[in-house]
Amino acid sequence: xxxxxxxxxxxxxxxxxxxxxxxxxxxxxxxxxxxLNFPDLKKHLLDDKGQIRSxxxxxxxxNDIRDLQQEKTSVKSDTLISIVPAxxxxxxx
Amino acid sequence: xxxxxxKIYPDECCGFFxxxxxxxxxxxxxxxxxxxxxxxxxxxxxxEISSKDYIKAEQYxxxxxxxxxxxxxxxxxxxxxxxxxxxxxxQPYFSYIIISVMKNNVTQFRSWILNDNFSFEEEEINNQQLxxxx
Numbered sequence: 001x002x003x004x005x006x007x008x009x010x011x012x013x014x015x016x017x018x019x020x021x022x023x024x025x026x027x028x029x030x031x032x033x034x035x036l037n038f039p040d041l042k043k044h045l046l047d048d049k050g051q052i053r054s055x056x057x058x059x060x061x062x063n064d065i066r067d068l069q070q071e072k073t074s075v076k077s078d079t080l081i082s083i084v085p086a087x088x089x090x091x092x093x
Numbered sequence: 094x095x096x097x098x099x100k101i102y103p104d105e106c107c108g109f110f111x112x113x114x115x116x117x118x119x120x121x122x123x124x125x126x127x128x129x130x131x132x133x134x135x136x137x138x139x140x141e142i143s144s145k146d147y148i149k150a151e152q153y154x155x156x157x158x159x160x161x162x163x164x165x166x167x168x169x170x171x172x173x174x175x176x177x178x179x180x181x182x183x184q185p186y187f188s189y190i191i192i193s194v195m196k197n198n199v200t201q202f203r204s205w206i207l208n209d210n211f212s213f214e215e216e217e218i219n220n221q222q223l224x225x226x227x
Contacts, residue, residue: 009184089179090139
């Protein structure tokens with residue numbers, strides 16, 4: 001099973017679990033399984049259209065899935081998946 | 094955080110802070126990790142932390158048995174009030190400390206946290222002696 005690293009700010013939606021094992025073939029399936037197991041996580045990972053929120057990055061190993069096959073990126077049983085919130089802001093819009 | 098805000102002025106500084114949260118929700122900050130503002134373009138009005146730095150920050154927390162409590166950044170020549178851009182990008186749970194730097198002086202130091210309605214609420218800050226991670 002692939003292992004998903006949950007970032008600190010989202011752990012309150014995973015019963016304070018930092019690592020979750022998921023049985024899935026793609027990132028899309030991983031996110032589906034994750035939000036099924038932890039429903040409160042959904043609004044923080046997905047937008048109204050069910051797409052991964054723009055302020056959430058997902059890494060497979062050291063690679064951003066945007067540089068791979070996006071949600072269709074395949075995962076294996078030994079894949080380490082990191083959910084990485086985009087940290088940004090500032091004075092100006 | 095204050096030193097970083099003054100040093101990086103007129104650009105926005107940014108970084109993480111760590112510590113422990115007690116059962117009543119009080120957060121004691123003990124350590125600070127200064128990171129580069131990775132924003133391409135107007136760093137005087139925007140900040141961004143790279144994914145690589147974020148992953149390192151989480152690893153530091155795990156290795157040192159600390160809680161990653163939040164993110165700080167400065168608002169050069171603007172008040173320490175979150176902008177709409179700050180709110181849109183904000184994550185739950187994290188405290189967001191904003192430092193207002195006016196002409197090389199820190200004039201405000203305030204902390205904010207996102208509530209369940211995705212709005213910011215201000216947190217009370219008591220002075221702490223902090224360690225900067227080298």
